[in-house]
Amino acid sequence: MSKPLLQGNQAIVAAAESAGLGFFAGYPITPASEILLELVDRKQIKVVQMEDEIASINAVIGASLAGRKAMTATSGPGFSLMQESIGHAHMMEVPLVIVNVQRVGPGTGMPTFPAQGDIMQSRYGSHGDYCPIVFYPNSVEELYRHTFSAFNAAEESSSPVILLSDGFISHLYETVELKKYPTVNRSKLPLGLGKRHFTGLTHRDYSRPITSDPEVHRALLKRFEKKCETVAKKYNFYEYIENKDADTLLISYGALSRAAYEFKDEYSLFRPIRIFPLIKDLQDIADRYENIIIMEMNLGQYRNQLESVVHQHMDLISLPGGNIDLEEIRTKLDAIKARRRKRLPAAK
């Protein structure tokens, strides 16, 4: 099988096409624009550049309801604009894929620099309660592989799935084996065949809104939660590199996890690929270590999440601003080690 050299964003497009993408709507934004650019001349896919990200996500919801597998791609600012409609799509149970190639924020930030600042936004960005499935690969090959995962999980959960990337891996060139992974077909009937009412208001089924019965709303949330958990189990993707001599587990994900490989002689490494729902296996893995360190290109967004699962203090190496520097990481790791040694009682 051929292994072409592809950019991260191109790999997403190649996989999306192979997974059956039928509709794409997007708005140009650095560092995600290549996805729109790469798609424009694909014959089988209806591609449209909309007036903004809000229009894009809504066109995607419409196209998905009309029966096509649909996707949009953006970066932080556009992802923020989409949030209301992402929650809406969860409420209407519309399968679709949103690619968010993260850049440094908040605000306009540093558009050409990578970041991991949208972790919380991916999970909790919309108002109300919902349970999104979120993937965050760390190589071009994995972007290709997990674009399939995202499409399949979207179909199986009948809800929006988020594929996170960042300005680093999306602009990275690596060779990719263009394998055809199994794909899940659409099970929901397209629009124009029924008498269903898709609404963002609380409802029991597709007949009508029910907006004053708390039990109906609770049942709906419970069903969403269960559906998400059941589907997520099939996508329990993470990487765990055990080092028998290590007493410390180093957790990282996305672009920054590529730097963590440099430290596998001293630490055991853990990298979630499906970052939400949280990987429960981490509870057992974490138990084997005295110390846990997490590295993130933000101020600790994922640490706060993981501590709820692991119930153990985690030291944070926070590296926002788009720069990944091995020496800086080594210095910070050593500083944590020294701090710990000081805390330990002196040997007799």
Added chain:
Amino acid sequence: MEETTRFKRFLKDKNLPTPWCPGCGNGIVLKSTCDALDELDFDVKNTVVVSGIGCAGRSAGFFNLDSVHTAHGRAIPMAEGIKMANNDLNVVVLSGDGDLLGIGGNHLLHATRRNTPITVICFANEIYGMTGGQVSPTSKRGAKTVTTPGGSPDTPIDVQAIVKAHGCFYARTTTFHLKHLKKSIVAGLRHPGFTFIDVICQCIVNNGRRIGFKDGYDMLMYYKKTYKINDQARLLKETEIGITK
């Protein structure tokens, strides 16, 4: 079925009554839309209704068709997505002026540029009714609303100019002129490009009574007195209704 009751096949009986106030004009637009769908013999297999948020936004839920109730202001881009994904569907948007021209105004601007073949029926009642009577993009200058107690200082949006600027179909009608209302919707549904049907529609509870009307009937009579039908015009005057050329 009797011709007068045939519109009922497009409505979900069990979802009625609507949440609309006594004297509201929304039901008139809803029924006229059903009448128009009936005249064109549209059916469940080729027609999808999309609505936004607000009083008019609730319309989609009463249709005996596949229908989508979008987030506030997003009915047009979602309808465009549906149409672009399946060109065989007739896609009808029903929503209010606040939804389509306020929060969703940017989408209208660009949907007319794209000339996406969808039909937009705007319930233009000059007010945000569901939230209690706040000033809307179509409120007349000087209109007293709960957020403009001293009268609206702003120029109402000229939706005709926006839609016509990009060469799209534009019709204006009212809930008093029933035959013209249905005729406008039928013409809009037949038109092969983007169509905008601007229905002047009474809201007595949260608008009319604050600007000097007694009841819904009084508002309808005002429409009768004020608006003259002109289906020959390229551009309608303020007191004209019609299907523009």
